[in-house]
Amino acid sequence: MGSGSAIRGSRVGAGPMGEAERGEAAPRIRVAFYCANKHEVVPSFSHEAQVPDEWDCPRCGFPAGKDPDNPPAPPKTEPYKTHLAYVKERRSDADGQAILEEALAKLRAERAAIAAAIKPRND
Template sequence: MGSGSAIRGSRVGAGPMGEMERGESAPRVRVPFYCANMHRVVPSFASEAAVPEEWDCPRCGFPAGKDRANPPAPPRTEPYKTHLAYVKERRSEEEGKLILDEALAKLRADRAAVEAHIKASKN
């Protein structure tokens, strides 16, 4: 019996032999892009493909443009908002007070019902 290898006739790192097996590669064009941190990114595109105006910088994540002197501005990040801040954006003070009063009334009614049940079970 053999060595037990499931893959025969290949070795680690073996790949396609070249253009004969893959076919001819498409003509390429390399376009440099620059981000606000002056990182240079040079992706390649098929020559007949449309080249985008902006490309994401893989180093910092900022958008990169084709003009080295005027790269796109970094995106503006919103500060972290708490759940309460989002609620305050959706509700006015009056609406908040009404909702709070309804919730307190329900809690007080539930508490009174529980106390009445406890009092009745003691008798």
């Protein structure tokens, strides 16, 4: 014998009511979108909603348009650039050499001052 309940195996709100309990669904339209990889996406929109011109493809992430023969071009991705690559875009090799020489001269002057300050005295 079970030590159970009369409503065993059911949950609150799990009745045969369905649509009558929740109300009627809003009228929907389904629009097909096509990406550059020939994927077809068919989301549904409210009948009153404004349908966008582009939609993101859930399979590849490319933008998808309504025209299957002329889908939007995939976005161009630039390769990762290092900090040095950005610096080289802004400065020429001659500029870089001048900055390096200036920094080395400053460093040598500081080291010479420190060496002079700790030089042992012969009393």
